[in-house]
Amino acid sequence: MALFIVILILMIAGSVVAVEIKNMLSAVIAAGIVGFGVSVMFLFLKAPDIAITQVIVEVLSLIILIRITTNADNEAIEKKIDNFANIVGLIFVGLFVAFCFWAFVDMTAFGTPIMRVSQHYLSAGLEETGAANMVAAVILDYRAYDTLGEAVVIFTSILGAFVILRSRGKKKLTEKDMEKVGIPE
Amino acid sequence: MIVYILNVIIMALGLYCLIAKRHIIKKIIGMVLIEYSMNLFLILIGYRINGLAPILLPEMNRVQFSQYGVDPLPQALVLTSIVIGLGTLALMAAYAMKLYEKYRTFDMSEIRRLRG
Amino acid sequence: MKKEQIEKIVHDDGIGMSLIVKTVARMMIAVILLFGFYIIIYGHLTPGGGFAGGVILAIAYTLMMLALSRKIALEKFSDFWASFWDNIGMLSFIVIGFIGLSVGYFLYNFLWHGEPFHLISAGIIPLANISIGIKVGACLYAIFIGLSIYGRVIVKEEEE
Numbered sequence: 001m002a003l004f005i006v007i008l009i010l011m012i013a014g015s016v017v018a019v020e021i022k023n024m025l026s027a028v029i030a031a032g033i034v035g036f037g038v039s040v041m042f043l044f045l046k047a048p049d050i051a052i053t054q055v056i057v058e059v060l061s062l063i064i065l066i067r068i069t070t071n072a073d074n075e076a077i078e079k080k081i082d083n084f085a086n087i088v089g090l091i092f093v094g095l096f097v098a099f100c101f102w103a104f105v106d107m108t109a110f111g112t113p114i115m116r117v118s119q120h121y122l123s124a125g126l127e128e129t130g131a132a133n134m135v136a137a138v139i140l141d142y143r144a145y146d147t148l149g150e151a152v153v154i155f156t157s158i159l160g161a162f163v164i165l166r167s168r169g170k171k172k173l174t175e176k177d178m179e180k181v182g183i184p185e
Numbered sequence: 186m187i188v189y190i191l192n193v194i195i196m197a198l199g200l201y202c203l204i205a206k207r208h209i210i211k212k213i214i215g216m217v218l219i220e221y222s223m224n225l226f227l228i229l230i231g232y233r234i235n236g237l238a239p240i241l242l243p244e245m246n247r248v249q250f251s252q253y254g255v256d257p258l259p260q261a262l263v264l265t266s267i268v269i270g271l272g273t274l275a276l277m278a279a280y281a282m283k284l285y286e287k288y289r290t291f292d293m294s295e296i297r298r299l300r301g
Numbered sequence: 302m303k304k305e306q307i308e309k310i311v312h313d314d315g316i317g318m319s320l321i322v323k324t325v326a327r328m329m330i331a332v333i334l335l336f337g338f339y340i341i342i343y344g345h346l347t348p349g350g351g352f353a354g355g356v357i358l359a360i361a362y363t364l365m366m367l368a369l370s371r372k373i374a375l376e377k378f379s380d381f382w383a384s385f386w387d388n389i390g391m392l393s394f395i396v397i398g399f400i401g402l403s404v405g406y407f408l409y410n411f412l413w414h415g416e417p418f419h420l421i422s423a424g425i426i427p428l429a430n431i432s433i434g435i436k437v438g439a440c441l442y443a444i445f446i447g448l449s450i451y452g453r454v455i456v457k458e459e460e461e
Contacts, residue, residue, distance in 0.1 A: 001188070004188050005187065005191065008188065008192065011195060012191065012194055015198045015199070015218050018214050019198055019199075019201065019202040019211070019214070024211075027210070027214055028214065031214045031217055031218065034221055035217075035221060038225050041228075042225075045228050045232050045255070046232070046237065046238040046255045047228055047255070048240070048348035049349065050228065050260055050263055050264055052340070052349060053352055053353040053356065054267055057267050057268065057270070057356055059360060060356060060363065060441065061217070061271055061274050063363065063367070063445075064274060064275055064444075064448060065214075068281050068448075069210060085205045088204060088205070089200075089204035090201070090205075097193060097197050100190075100193045101190075104189055104190070107189070109186065110189065110229065110232070111234035112233070113230060113232065113233055113255075118231075118256045118258040121257055122251045122254045122257065123247075125257075126241055129410060129414070130414030130415055130423040130424060130426075131345040131346075131422070131423035131426050132242070132418055133239075133241075133344065134240065134241070134257040135239055135261050135264065135350070136345045136350050136423075136426055136430065137257075137345075137423075137426070138261035139265065141410050141425075143261065144398070144408040144429070146262065147394075147429075147433065148394065148395070148398070150268065151390075151391055151433065153272065154268060154269060154272040154437070155391060157269075157272035157275065157276045158444050161275050161279040161444055162443075164279045165279050165448065166447070238348075241417075264350070264352055268352050268437060271356075271441065275441075275447075275448065279447070279448065
């Protein structure tokens with residue numbers, strides 16, 4: 001319990017730095033602190049599958065984020081402080097935290113889960129599926145539709161990224177079109 | 186309880202970053218923070234004190250495993266959610282690169298003004 | 302590209318990172334790929350599975366692209382083959398589901414379950430793990446190809 005609190009406080013410090021620092025490369029790397037802290041938490045929360053996945057995904061997402069921060073201006077835009085956005089953001093965050101406190105009253109205490117459905121997975125999973133890893137049994141046998149949906153989502157996301165990024169098949173814009181769209185030069 | 190509250194603080198920081206900051210990369214970082222804390226919250230709900238990881242070994246006692254194992258269902262759902270998060274992060278990165286190539290700036294209010 | 306040309310590019314200082322990084326990366330890529338396949342194939346017995354192993358496969362080729370150069374990585378595994386393996390993984394998972402439909406219901410675990418704690422056990426779970434691993438690995442590598450190639454081509458055209 002104390003270990004979890006220490007790692008969570010480290011993650012809060014990392015996220016405060018990621019939100020408030022001016023240099024974008026530093027912000028991205030501070031977000032990496034939060035990701036690796038999450039993976040250490042997964043390891044101590046007895047979830048080794050997710051810990052492995054989170055470490056590697058974090059490395060790959062850091063590479064992608066550093067890729068978009070380099071060859072661009074990585075300084076924050078701080079000409080004038082936007083008071084309206086700050087006030088609206090703080091109001092939303094306050095409402096959100098208040099609703100969370102309201103919801104936590106009805107939850108069970110930390111460490112005592114309600115396992116009406118998954119008790120069956122633990123007690124009969126080996127006989128019904130033959131897999132020793134219960135997480136693999138759940139994602140590929142009991143709830144394989146969820147995995148199919150995940151595959152479709154990631155397929156669609158890469159399709160979208162390719163459509164946005166590629167410009168080979170597109171016709172060259174004429175000057176008239178540029179005026180119509182309003183691109184400044 | 187205090188673990189849940191500390192987790193919600195990270196989510197609130199991500200929400201504030203998403204709403205109040207004007208830089209596009211800061212907005213992406215806010216999304217990523219919300220996603221991490223959401224995944225962690227689901228795993229925290231399924232944790233059992235002094236629990237066993239949901240992976241059966243040959244020398245393990247089956248009855249003890251079914252009594253003390255942690256919840257495998259949120260772990261399975263979060264496992265897919267993490268990889269989906271990487272896909273959506275790549276999509277957001279593609280949008281950010283395209284916007285930067287078109288407008289030569291990352292400032293949201295600047296982009297809005299140029300559109301008219 | 303022939304092998305001598307690749308050797309020449311690897312020992313050339315102008316392409317990719319420095320010589321130490323390139324040498325270590327060439328040794329490590331095979332080990333990382335082997336570890337990825339181990340994680341995928343033993344996914345139903347030990348921690349891991351298709352998702353984790355697929356991301357490890359993607360990161361091996363990403364290391365090749367970053368450390369050696371984009372040219373060598375695309376020679377080894379081009380964007381056409383990345384999308385090809387992506388579709389193959391997706392289709393094989395759906396085909397496994399439809400074979401189950403002909404026996405019982407969609408994604409039915411129709412194969413013999415076998416003895417527990419052995420490599421060949423658990424019915425369709427290892428096959429589905431392999432297809433998901435191929436799918437995720439090729440897909441994430443393709444995303445990285447997209448982010449690295451297409452963006453840079455546009456910038457270069459504008460500068461010229």
